[in-house]
Amino acid sequence: MPAFDWGYIWEAVPDLLDGLVVTIYVSFLAILLSLTVGAIGCALRVADHKILSFPVAGYVEFIRGTPFLVQVFFIFYGLPSLGLTLSAFWSGVVALTVWASVFHIESFRAGLSAVGKEIQNASASLGLRSWQHTLFVVLPIATRSALPSSLNTIVATIKNSAYLQAIGLVELTFVAVDRIAYDFRSTEMFLAICLIYLAVVLLVSAAGHRLERRLNRPYVGR
Amino acid sequence: MNGPIQKDVGITFSKVNKWYGALHVLRDIDLTVHDGEKVVVCGPSGSGKSTLIRCINRLEEYQSGEIKVGGIAVDSNRRNIDQIRRRVGMVFQNFNLYPHLTILDNCTLAQRWVRGFSRSEAEERAMHYLKRVRIPDQASKYPSQLSGGQQQRVAIARSLCMSPEIMLFDEPTSALDPELVREVLDTMAELAGEGMTMICVTHEMGFAKQVADRVIFMDDGAIVEIAEPRDFFDNPKEERTRKFLSQILH
Numbered sequence: 001m002p003a004f005d006w007g008y009i010w011e012a013v014p015d016l017l018d019g020l021v022v023t024i025y026v027s028f029l030a031i032l033l034s035l036t037v038g039a040i041g042c043a044l045r046v047a048d049h050k051i052l053s054f055p056v057a058g059y060v061e062f063i064r065g066t067p068f069l070v071q072v073f074f075i076f077y078g079l080p081s082l083g084l085t086l087s088a089f090w091s092g093v094v095a096l097t098v099w100a101s102v103f104h105i106e107s108f109r110a111g112l113s114a115v116g117k118e119i120q121n122a123s124a125s126l127g128l129r130s131w132q133h134t135l136f137v138v139l140p141i142a143t144r145s146a147l148p149s150s151l152n153t154i155v156a157t158i159k160n161s162a163y164l165q166a167i168g169l170v171e172l173t174f175v176a177v178d179r180i181a182y183d184f185r186s187t188e189m190f191l192a193i194c195l196i197y198l199a200v201v202l203l204v205s206a207a208g209h210r211l212e213r214r215l216n217r218p219y220v221g222r
Numbered sequence: 223m224n225g226p227i228q229k230d231v232g233i234t235f236s237k238v239n240k241w242y243g244a245l246h247v248l249r250d251i252d253l254t255v256h257d258g259e260k261v262v263v264c265g266p267s268g269s270g271k272s273t274l275i276r277c278i279n280r281l282e283e284y285q286s287g288e289i290k291v292g293g294i295a296v297d298s299n300r301r302n303i304d305q306i307r308r309r310v311g312m313v314f315q316n317f318n319l320y321p322h323l324t325i326l327d328n329c330t331l332a333q334r335w336v337r338g339f340s341r342s343e344a345e346e347r348a349m350h351y352l353k354r355v356r357i358p359d360q361a362s363k364y365p366s367q368l369s370g371g372q373q374q375r376v377a378i379a380r381s382l383c384m385s386p387e388i389m390l391f392d393e394p395t396s397a398l399d400p401e402l403v404r405e406v407l408d409t410m411a412e413l414a415g416e417g418m419t420m421i422c423v424t425h426e427m428g429f430a431k432q433v434a435d436r437v438i439f440m441d442d443g444a445i446v447e448i449a450e451p452r453d454f455f456d457n458p459k460e461e462r463t464r465k466f467l468s469q470i471l472h
């Protein structure tokens with residue numbers, strides 16, 4: 001077994017950066033879309049009508065109860081036979097969106113339940129319309145409570161994009177695995193991509209925590 | 223029309239009934255509260271006190287009879303509800319402040335969106351009322367940074383910012399530590415002294431004696447007895463009132 005070679009990592013950096021761009025791009029789209037689907041899904045999930053809430057509850061259970069890799073394979077290999085063929089990239093965006101959205105639905109729902117019913121009476125007695133109450137009271141409070149767990153989901157979305165190498169998407173992990181197949185430098189390559197993932201995740205978490213601190217100032221009772 | 227102008231009476235209930243499913247929670251309520259009058263409502267838990275006052279600003283619906291506030295019927299008509307809520311302020315047991323907003327913003331939100339005041343007008347008015355409840359120095363803090371008594375006074379100020387003619391209080395001191403009750407009752411007594419029409423659900427009998435023009439005793443969804451405080455406490459007519467008073471006075 002050859003000695004650990006930093007020079008080899010250095011040589012691989014351009015290829016790894018190409019992969020990182022794809023990782024970031026696919027994750028970024030999936031994060032935006034999953035937050036959107038999460039918000040809409042949550043609104044349906046808490047609706048009074050079972051016709052609206054029931055399908056969403058089923059969707060959440062189904063996605064949470066199945067392995068992510070199987071979902072990826074289903075979307076990439078399975079959907080074409082149902083008449084929907086997506087590229088590896090868009091299969092990845094869809095799979096990550098579907099997976100992450102259910103966790104956002106659940107964290108938004110927990111956020112909403114943190115608002116409490118009684119405060120609505122205060123708004124009503126002050127003459128605020130229910131849309132005003134929703135916009136200025138419910139959403140800000142719910143967002144603050146949902147933020148920590150949605151941040152977890154966002155970070156997990158980035159990490160789960162690594163699964164997409166299995167359908168041939170040339171993202172960070174794919175680049176590493178591909179090079180290892182030729183050069184057998186698995187220690188260097190896996191360490192390198194670990195560090196890159198870690199850097200991205202730390203950046204995103206730091207940004208998230210800053211936002212959290214800003215928004216949560218009121219709750220810090222000091 | 224000639225003759226003296228008949229000023230619209232504050233609040234009238236005529237034969238009001240309300241049910242929650244099969245549960246009859248308001249039974250044939252007849253009540254008139256005049257402008258400037260202060261009424262204290264008491265009664266055992268579950269007797270319908272909260273429901274009674276929550277029907278006045280339509281936080282609850284009722285199924286039969288009629289409630290009028292300043293001559294306007296409290297019904298499903300959106301415009302009526304808006305007009306009534308403009309005239310009627312309400313203070314709750316649990317304060318119900320907005321936890322994500324500063325004290326100042328708690329007091330300006332509805333002013334700006336319901337009354338259309340500019341930010342600076344709204345803030346000026348808010349500071350005026352925060353001074354009146356004696357906590358102007360807390361304006362930039364958040365509710366969680368205040369004591370319960372201070373929070374309840376903010377809730378009162380927030381309501382007053384809307385210039386209500388009538389204030390409803392639903393057990394405003396029962397969530398407070400005993401040593402904080404006084405400051406809230408004092409604020410309410412001051413308000414009463416300035417001529418505000420008030421309906422207070424409370425078991426603070428000292429407050430009732432000091433401030434109320436009339437005391438109402440409710441039991442099982444019905445008004446059992448209405449009397450001036452002195453008669454009510456010294457000479458209650460109904461057996462149920464006597465029993466209730468003996469329970470809460472000792």
Ligand SMILES: Nc1ncnc2c1ncn2[C@@H]1O[C@H](COP(=O)(O)OP(=O)(O)OP(=O)(O)O)[C@@H](O)[C@H]1O
Binds near residue numbers: 247265272274
């Ligand atoms: N949303 C609701 N659904 C069903 N029943 C209700 C509801 N709200 C209140 N009730 C019932 O209506 C009755 C009157 O309740 P209300 O809250 O008006 O009593 P209260 O006199 O204010 O009591 P407390 O002193 O405990 O506040 C009670 O039996 C209560 O259980």
Ligand SMILES: [Mg+2]
Binds near residue numbers: 271272273
């Ligand atoms: Mg009550």
